[in-house]
Amino acid sequence: MNKQGPLKGVKVIDLTAMVMGPYSTQIMADMGADVIKVEAPNGDNTRFISPGPSEGMSGVFVNVNRGKRSIVLDLRSPEGKQTLTTLLADADVFIHSMRGKAIQQLGFDYPAVAAIKPDIVYTNCYGYSRRGPDADRPAYDDTIQAECGLTYVQQLLTGEANYVGSILADKVAGMTALYATMMALFHRERTGEGQEVEVGMFETMASFMLVEHANGAMFDPPTGPANYHRAVAPNRRPYQTKDGHIAALIYNDKHWSLFMDAVKPAWLSDDFSTLAKRAARINEVYGLLGETFKERSSAEWLSLLNTLGIPAAPLNRTDDLFNNEHLNAIGFFETISDERGSTRFPGIPTWFSKTPGKIASGAPLLGADTDAILADTAGINTQVQRG
Known part of the structure; x- marks a missing residue:
């Protein structure tokens, strides 16, 4: 051996x-x-x-x-x-x-x-x-x-x-x-x-589990429950597109600004202009993005997000990993x-x-x-x- x-x-x-x-x-x-x-x-x-x-x-x-x-x-x-x-x-x-x-x-x-x-x-x-x-x-x-x-x-x-x-x-x-x-x-x-x-x-x-989910429960007195609200937001899920689903995370202010400038959704508002503002209403943000992603195909979104440098990926099956180009x-x-x-x-x-x-x-x-x-x-x- x-x-x-x-x-x-x-x-x-x-x-x-x-x-x-x-x-x-x-x-x-x-x-x-x-x-x-x-x-x-x-x-x-x-x-x-x-x-x-x-x-x-x-x-x-x-x-x-x-x-x-x-x-x-x-x-x-x-x-x-x-x-x-x-x-x-x-x-x-x-x-x-x-x-x-x-x-x-x-x-x-x-x-x-x-x-x-x-x-x-x-x-x-x-x-x-x-x-x-x-x-x-x-x-x-x-x-x-x-x-x-x-x-x-x-x-x-x-x-x-x-x-x-x-x-x-x-x-x-x-x-x-x-x-x-x-x-x-x-x-x-x-x-x-x-x-x-x-x-x-x-x-x-x-x-x-408590790396992120300890969160506010670590402090005395507690500042919140033992969960990281972004990770458990019900609308946090792969986005449905015209013909399937993709994963994307439009997270920091740079990526958010790039996405808003390129897409200009009808719900664009200063209410979501900073990470702190978005974090406070993260489930609502995910819901709005979810409706917007339905407007284009998976290929169109992946092409745009890749051009903008925003993290995005297709939803692979585990079988697909054996034929993954990068791997x-x-x-x-x-x-x-x-x-x-x-x-x-x-x-x-x-x-x-x-x-x-x-x-x-x-x-x-x-x-x-x-x-x-x-x-x-x-x-x-x-x-x-x-x-």
Whole structure:
């Protein structure tokens, strides 16, 4: 497996499943880390949740586990525990997504792992912090979306309490686990000191949602409710045109002035001439713009707005991204071919001038690398029971 990138040489023992943890370690693998995915004999459930080229290789699983190596261990057995112990002895990172009590019962909580490798970075991916009363509650993306206020602000926006059409909590929490782990690695690089890191989905999404929605509720006394009124204005939606819809944001005073001069809508008024005035009546502004956009076609609006330098975009389907001119021009997609055929992966969104990452391989079949990993790891009997 040809590894390159800023994390080349970093060894990660990945005991995560589903999406939050695997998405975090997928990025580590893309950036050059040797990620060893530890799976139980029945495999990560995500292997079976969507269509794929073969059984146990669902599209979601293949994407978030690309570039990793898979080893099957029964961690309930003495042999499995001993194998994991040996793997941890020369690891840089141990990351898991088990509940706190469960990982402790297995004998791989932080004190136990730090005794094996004192300078290890140990990352816990939880639903809720173990430091609070909700520790060890089960959590999934849908329940966290509801609990963090995301479904509430969707209701303010659309009139119905809805989930967003993306597993947003899983992915945001996964990226948070990534940056937290990298910060701990940076600290270790400077000091030689390992440490334990904890990332809770609920705490992550509460922080994420309150970036803008904390708003007036942060102050004492409060100056307003905990929501950003522009984001939840009912008329904030893609604009309907003569033949479809487009997205556009005529936001700052420069863009507003350019748009008014070019279009001269009948409702043009000094009442909306500044950002502060528009912000105070933002839902009304969106409604007026919505009526104006019905007067021309999508192509006409996109051409005009592009000429004026006003942010605007067509409403793409997710399928359209695979044929997007910009993404293809920058080489965003990477095709990996193996015995199962070709997979066109959504690529690495970041760019490094000295140490670019690379999708090193597709996702592994369950346990595909068990023997190779055991053979490469000093002190492990390659005939060890694997469940």
